[in-house]
Amino acid sequence: MTSIRHIGGVPTARQDVVWQPWPQRVAFVLGVILIVRLVSLWFNTTELFFDEAQYWVWGKEPAFGYFSKPPMLAWIIGAFTGVCGDSEFCVRLMSPLMHTATAFAIFVLAAKLFDARTGFWSAIVYATLPAVSLSSTLVSTDVPLLFFWAMALLAFVYFEETGKLKWAVMLGLMLGAGMLSKYAMVYFLPCALIYSFSVSERPHVLGRPGFWLALAIGALIFAPNVVWNLQNQFATVGHTGENIGWDGRLHFARFAEFFGSQFAVMGPILFGIFVVAIFRLIFEGMNRQQLYLLCFSVPVLALIIVQSLLSKAYANWAALTYVAATVLVTDLMVNHIPEWWHRTSMWVHTTVFAMLAIAVAFSTPGSLPLPDNIRPFDRMHGSREAAAELADQVAKGQYSVVMVDNRRLASLMIYYMRERPEKIVSWRWNEVPDDHFELTRAYQDNPGEPVLYMTSRRNPYEIVSQFKDVELLGDTKPPTGFIGHVWFYALRGFAPDGAGAREEG
Known part of the structure; x- marks a missing residue:
């Protein structure tokens, strides 16, 4: 060695x-x-x-x-x-x-x-x-x-x-x-x-x-x-x-999922060669260039592997591995192996x-010749349709503000309502913000009325109970997309002390 x-x-x-x-x-x-x-x-x-x-x-x-x-x-x-x-x-x-x-x-x-x-x-x-x-x-x-x-x-x-x-x-x-x-x-x-x-x-x-x-x-x-x-x-x-999320246990299934995903990230042949090369170069010897590339790839991959064992790791978390690894494996393929x-x-x-x-x-549903249960782009549709329904609800009333209750709705509605003047704010669930919109545009920081409330929660009692007047306006469910089923409420009489409505409108 x-x-x-x-x-x-x-x-x-x-x-x-x-x-x-x-x-x-x-x-x-x-x-x-x-x-x-x-x-x-x-x-x-x-x-x-x-x-x-x-x-x-x-x-x-x-x-x-x-x-x-x-x-x-x-x-x-x-x-x-x-x-x-x-x-x-x-x-x-x-x-x-x-x-x-x-x-x-x-x-x-x-x-x-x-x-x-x-x-x-x-x-x-x-x-x-x-x-x-x-x-x-x-x-x-x-x-x-x-x-x-x-x-x-x-x-x-x-x-x-x-x-x-x-x-x-x-x-x-x-x-x-x-x-x-x-x-x-x-x-x-x-x-x-x-x-x-x-x-x-x-x-x-x-x-x-x-x-x-x-x-x-x-x-x-x-x-x-x-x-x-x-x-x-x-x-x-x-x-x-919070993303690290260690809980003191080993998660071998999550490790297997992460490690397997790297064959898709880098490519099955490249990642296979890379894994074999790590051991062969260490035990059989390497030149200075290969050492340099290993030092800037293996430690990153090893760290994320440990993370996947201790908690979870998404496929892209080891992305930095593959800059040096690509050069290393390409040199082997071009100059050293068949x-x-x-x-x-x-x-x-x-x-x-x-x-x-x-x-x-051809990402719209039905455009690709795939079985009905294989729809890889479903999560990338439906937001524009949900925003159009939100715009219709806005047009039916005189609302001071549009409120949502999670960052998914906040980001998508702000983007797909970008041509409209209505301000979109987010409900802050806790004293400490849980996302960017709770940090920068929380409804509680500058409450206005009446509120048009859009939610993906079927029974948003925790929020509607903070208002004295609650009216369910309707709902919509885009056939595809990450948003899913959403409901619309008109809210008035903000009472953060809990003296608002006792039943969902």
Whole structure:
């Protein structure tokens, strides 16, 4: 067995790298993939999911933080929609664009570590990962996070090799921007330390002033979000802690579910090769480049595996694993193992890419030739119909405010009622807010009457009992969608001391 402690030093570029014409080739192929995704996005018939609608709302309310996430995604969406408009296409536009930028960063990283041909294929493999193909049809915090992580990996390689100030500054900028995208960026620090402890040819990063400068720059960029959390009872930090949810037991079924999901995230062949490579490289030996990539992938995956055992872990929580893992596995497929592994994997990923690009344009129920019980896009419809019914109810009365009682309804109704003047507020259930809308637009903070109340609760006694006059106006149930059955009430006489209605109207 080869000890990784003595494998060597800093990843360096191979001296025989021939760059031309690989940059032009990767730009062309990534450009074709991007064009296909933009056309698909233009014809995408899915409505925004409630998380996407919430991010859009955040983008309209610039701040240094939000209840469940730091602000980078909201800023980017705000910038795009400020220029492009507020359609679903414009809200999601940043995803295919940023994934393309991430793929190009991976090209440069892999070319630096191995050669330009490996860089080319690493970029294409990343761009066609099943998770990236799916993510390009949506908008999520993982999109900017992956970009800044890839750029940080690239900056760290150059900083390790040269020690130059400009790379320390770039590393700090990427760390700070990544932390403003998602707190998972903090994984970069332990990964960097593990790598530095595993090599011996250069001084440890903790003994190098440039690394501390990078950390200081990152902390300075991240500081406004820390201040925002201080001013808002550490809302984002608390939400992140609640998501961890350890209960002192081991959950092997959840671990199996998470681990199995990674074959879909990275692709069955790629993830299989990655898992085998982890053990073979550790026990049979590895070069410096492979060590670097393992140090920035395995610790992240291991941490989320532990999380899945102790509580739960969603499939995308290990997303940062697959920047370095993609380069590692691509190098193995292109340069070390039979070519048919690479060809088969690319065929699978290209098929998934094409199917998703076509499917989202035919997402309305009945448009795809699938059995009735297989309706993959059902949750992405129905919100527009529910908003139209809400608008009809508003038109029938003179209401001071429209109130909902959960963030799903709040985000979707705010988005799909965006052309109307009515203010939509949220009922705050507890003294401490449970979501962004309870934090920023709680009805109790500025009560108005009469209230048009929209709820997905069949018997919302806890709320209607706080009003003296309660009238059930009607209900609606879109045939598809995440919203489901909703009811409408007219409420008057807000009495928060509990002296309101004793029966549901």
